[in-house]
Amino acid sequence: MKRGIDTNQMKTGALPARAPMTTGLVLDSIDYDERATMRAWENFLSDAPQCARDPVQVRSLIHDSWYRSATGGINAQGVEAPLNSNRDEIEYLTRANAELLSAARRPFASLGPLLEGTGAMLVLADSDGVLIEAIGDKKTLHDGMDIHLAIGGKWNEGAVGTNGIGTALWTGEPIFVHAAEHFCAGIKGWTCAGAPIRDPLDGKIIGVVDLSGYSPIFRPHNTALVAATARQIEKALAEQQQEQRTRLLEAFISSSPGYRGKDGLVIVDHRGRAIFCNNVPNGDTTEMTDGPIEPGRGRWLMNLPASGSDSDLAKALPAHLRSCHVTPLKLDGNLSGAALVFPAAPVVSGVAVINRAADKQLQAVTSMIVGESEKLLAAIDVACRVARSSGVTSLLIEGETGVGKELFARLVHAGSRRTDNDPFIALNCGAITRELFGSELFGHVAGAFTGASRDGKAGVFEQANGGVLSLDEIGELPLEIQPFLLRVLEERVVHRIGDSRGRPVDARLVASTNRDLKQEVAAGRFRSDLYYRIGAVSIRVPALRERGEDALLLVEHFNRHIADKAGSEPLRFSSLALDALQAYRWPGNVRELKNLMERLHILARDSTIDLRDLPWEITVGNRDGATMHNDNPAAMLEVPVCTFEDAERQAIRNALAAENGNLSKVAQRLGISRPTLYRKLDQYGIRRGFL
Known part of the structure; x- marks a missing residue:
C-alpha cells in the first residue's frame, strides 16, 4: 500500500504516524514550523498566481520550486515518482553512466555500512534525476519503494516537483528539502539533501548524490555530507579522466610516428570532447571561438562512430574539421577517442596557405557552413579556390531562397582579405526601387537629381573598394541598369551620377540569385553579356533536401x-x-x-x-509536394507544374491564400522583398482579391 497523505491529513497538517513531526520544531538552529509550512502550501495551491506576487512564508528556494512545480503541471496530490522498471532500459542507463557509477563506487562503499540502522539511504541519480544506485538502511530502502525512491525512479522537478534531487539539479547547488517543503503530498513525510555532481572536464552537471529518509533523520549537516560525497565523486572522475588522457596520448604516440611537434594536435575522448590541445590557439582555455584550429579543452567537437573504422571516423568529422588528419585511438580494443592533427603548413584545394591571417578568417567562416554532403563540400571547395585566386574578379552564386548564399559570399571575402580593414558590402537588389538603383550602385554628386544628397554620395562599388561587393538577387536588376554594371566590371572605373570624372575601384563582385539566369537571358530579362561576365565562375549551393x-x-x-x-x-x-x-x-x-x-x-x-x-x-504533409493536407488553404490551390514560371506563379498564389492577401506576410513567407513581390504580381497578372 502506498504511504500517501489523505485529504483530512492535508487539511489538519497531520502526517502519517510512522513519520511524526512536531509543530514549531527547531532543528539544529534552523527554524521549521510544520503546521505553518503546511498552511503555506495549502494557501499556495489555492492561489498560486497571488502567491507568486506575495510569497508565502517559506524559504525562497522552496517557494520558487513550488511555483515551477505548479506551473509545470505537477499533481500536488501525487504520492510517488514515475518509475521505469524495464530491465533493458535500466541496463542501458547503467552502461550510459558507467563512469559516474565507477567514480561513486568507493565513497558509496565506505558510507553504506555506516548508514545501517540510521533510517537513511544514499542514492545516486543521473543528469535527468533518474536513480541509478541506492544504498543504506535496509528498512528505509524497502520503504523507499513505496514512493519509487529506487533505481529507475525519476526525481527531477519536472516529474515529481520540489525534492532534494530535482531541486539540486535545477539550482546547481547543494540543498535540502524537508518534510512539508516537498511539493507532492505523498512525499511530505520524507526529508532529503542533494548535491549536484559536475563533470571535471566541462563543468556540466552529470548527476546528483542524495541522502533521504523519514523526517526525523533531518540534520542541517546532511547537506554538508552529500556535498562532500559529491566532491569525492568528482575527484574520482578527474582521476579517471586523467588516466584516460594519458593512455590516449600514449596510444597516439605509438600510432602516429609521422607527427611533427609543430603540427596542431587535439585529442578527443570517446564523447568527442577535446581533452588535450597542443599548438592550437586558445587551446588551454574554455573561452573558445568556432573554428577548426581553435578548439579548447572540454569543448565538444564531434560524435565518434560506433564502428571505429577509419572511413566512418573521417565521415563523422564536421565539415569545418575536414582539413585535419584524423586517427582513431583504441584502448583495450575499443574506440576510446581520436587524434585530430592540423598540419603546420595546411594546404587547401592544392594552394599552399601564405596569408595566415586570411586563412584564419577563411576557416572561421567555413566553420559556419554546417554540413557533410558531397554537393555542399564541392561548393565550399570552389568558393575557397575563388577566394585564394587573384585572377577571378567575379563569382555567381546560385541557389534557392534560404540555402545560405550570403555565407558563401562571406567565405570569398574572408579568403580574399589582405588587411583587417578590407570591406564587405552587401546590397539586396530586390529591396531597391527602380529609380534608386543607379544611385545605390554608382553613387551621385551633389544636386545630381531631385532629392540627391547635398554632399553627394558614394555608391556601393566605391564603398567596397579593396574588398568584396555582394549583390544579392541580382536577377532583379533592371535591364536599363545592366549595361552600366557591365561597364564598371570591364573597366574597373565607376562614374557617379552627374559626374564625368571616373573613379577607379578594385572590388571583387559576388553576385547571388535564386532565379535561373539562363532562363532569364532566354526570356530577354537579363543581358547575356552581363551573365557571361559575372558567371564565368559559378557555384550552385544545393537545396537542403539534396544534402x-x-x-x-x-x-x-x-x-x-x-x-x-x-x-x-x-x-x-x-x-x-x-x-x-x-x-x-x-x-x-x-x-x-x-x-x-x-x-x-x-x-x-x-x-x-x-x-x-x-x-x-x-x-503529415506529403513531402513530395503532390498532395497536401486538406485543412491547409494553400494546398487546395496547388496544381501540377511544368515550368519554373508556373511554379513561381503557383507559389505566390499559395502564399496569398495562406496569408489572406497580406503582402508583407506573403513577402516574408516567400523570402523576398515587397518590391520584388510587387513586380512578380504585375508580371504574372495576379491580384490580391482574385486568385
Missing part, C-alpha cells in the same frame, strides 16, 4: 547554438521526430530549419521533442 543527413547536423548545430545563447540545455529529439525532420523536403531550406529550431525552443512543452511538437506540414 542527405545534413538536415540532422543542422538540427544539432542550431539546437546547441540556441541553447548556449539562452543559457539552457539543448532539446532532445525522439527517433520518430528525427525521421520526420530527415524526410521533410524543406522548401525554405536552412532558414526554415533555423526558424523551426527557434520556435521549438520557445514553445516546446518539455525537453524532448516528439512528432506532436512538430508542425503539421512536417509530420
Whole structure:
C-alpha cells in the first residue's frame, strides 16, 4: 500500500504516524514550523498566481520550486515518482553512466555500512534525476519503494516537483528539502539533501548524490555530507579522466610516428570532447571561438562512430574539421577517442596557405557552413579556390531562397582579405526601387537629381573598394541598369551620377540569385553579356533536401547554438521526430530549419521533442509536394507544374491564400522583398482579391 497523505491529513497538517513531526520544531538552529509550512502550501495551491506576487512564508528556494512545480503541471496530490522498471532500459542507463557509477563506487562503499540502522539511504541519480544506485538502511530502502525512491525512479522537478534531487539539479547547488517543503503530498513525510555532481572536464552537471529518509533523520549537516560525497565523486572522475588522457596520448604516440611537434594536435575522448590541445590557439582555455584550429579543452567537437573504422571516423568529422588528419585511438580494443592533427603548413584545394591571417578568417567562416554532403563540400571547395585566386574578379552564386548564399559570399571575402580593414558590402537588389538603383550602385554628386544628397554620395562599388561587393538577387536588376554594371566590371572605373570624372575601384563582385539566369537571358530579362561576365565562375549551393543527413547536423548545430545563447540545455529529439525532420523536403531550406529550431525552443512543452511538437506540414504533409493536407488553404490551390514560371506563379498564389492577401506576410513567407513581390504580381497578372 502506498504511504500517501489523505485529504483530512492535508487539511489538519497531520502526517502519517510512522513519520511524526512536531509543530514549531527547531532543528539544529534552523527554524521549521510544520503546521505553518503546511498552511503555506495549502494557501499556495489555492492561489498560486497571488502567491507568486506575495510569497508565502517559506524559504525562497522552496517557494520558487513550488511555483515551477505548479506551473509545470505537477499533481500536488501525487504520492510517488514515475518509475521505469524495464530491465533493458535500466541496463542501458547503467552502461550510459558507467563512469559516474565507477567514480561513486568507493565513497558509496565506505558510507553504506555506516548508514545501517540510521533510517537513511544514499542514492545516486543521473543528469535527468533518474536513480541509478541506492544504498543504506535496509528498512528505509524497502520503504523507499513505496514512493519509487529506487533505481529507475525519476526525481527531477519536472516529474515529481520540489525534492532534494530535482531541486539540486535545477539550482546547481547543494540543498535540502524537508518534510512539508516537498511539493507532492505523498512525499511530505520524507526529508532529503542533494548535491549536484559536475563533470571535471566541462563543468556540466552529470548527476546528483542524495541522502533521504523519514523526517526525523533531518540534520542541517546532511547537506554538508552529500556535498562532500559529491566532491569525492568528482575527484574520482578527474582521476579517471586523467588516466584516460594519458593512455590516449600514449596510444597516439605509438600510432602516429609521422607527427611533427609543430603540427596542431587535439585529442578527443570517446564523447568527442577535446581533452588535450597542443599548438592550437586558445587551446588551454574554455573561452573558445568556432573554428577548426581553435578548439579548447572540454569543448565538444564531434560524435565518434560506433564502428571505429577509419572511413566512418573521417565521415563523422564536421565539415569545418575536414582539413585535419584524423586517427582513431583504441584502448583495450575499443574506440576510446581520436587524434585530430592540423598540419603546420595546411594546404587547401592544392594552394599552399601564405596569408595566415586570411586563412584564419577563411576557416572561421567555413566553420559556419554546417554540413557533410558531397554537393555542399564541392561548393565550399570552389568558393575557397575563388577566394585564394587573384585572377577571378567575379563569382555567381546560385541557389534557392534560404540555402545560405550570403555565407558563401562571406567565405570569398574572408579568403580574399589582405588587411583587417578590407570591406564587405552587401546590397539586396530586390529591396531597391527602380529609380534608386543607379544611385545605390554608382553613387551621385551633389544636386545630381531631385532629392540627391547635398554632399553627394558614394555608391556601393566605391564603398567596397579593396574588398568584396555582394549583390544579392541580382536577377532583379533592371535591364536599363545592366549595361552600366557591365561597364564598371570591364573597366574597373565607376562614374557617379552627374559626374564625368571616373573613379577607379578594385572590388571583387559576388553576385547571388535564386532565379535561373539562363532562363532569364532566354526570356530577354537579363543581358547575356552581363551573365557571361559575372558567371564565368559559378557555384550552385544545393537545396537542403539534396544534402542527405545534413538536415540532422543542422538540427544539432542550431539546437546547441540556441541553447548556449539562452543559457539552457539543448532539446532532445525522439527517433520518430528525427525521421520526420530527415524526410521533410524543406522548401525554405536552412532558414526554415533555423526558424523551426527557434520556435521549438520557445514553445516546446518539455525537453524532448516528439512528432506532436512538430508542425503539421512536417509530420503529415506529403513531402513530395503532390498532395497536401486538406485543412491547409494553400494546398487546395496547388496544381501540377511544368515550368519554373508556373511554379513561381503557383507559389505566390499559395502564399496569398495562406496569408489572406497580406503582402508583407506573403513577402516574408516567400523570402523576398515587397518590391520584388510587387513586380512578380504585375508580371504574372495576379491580384490580391482574385486568385
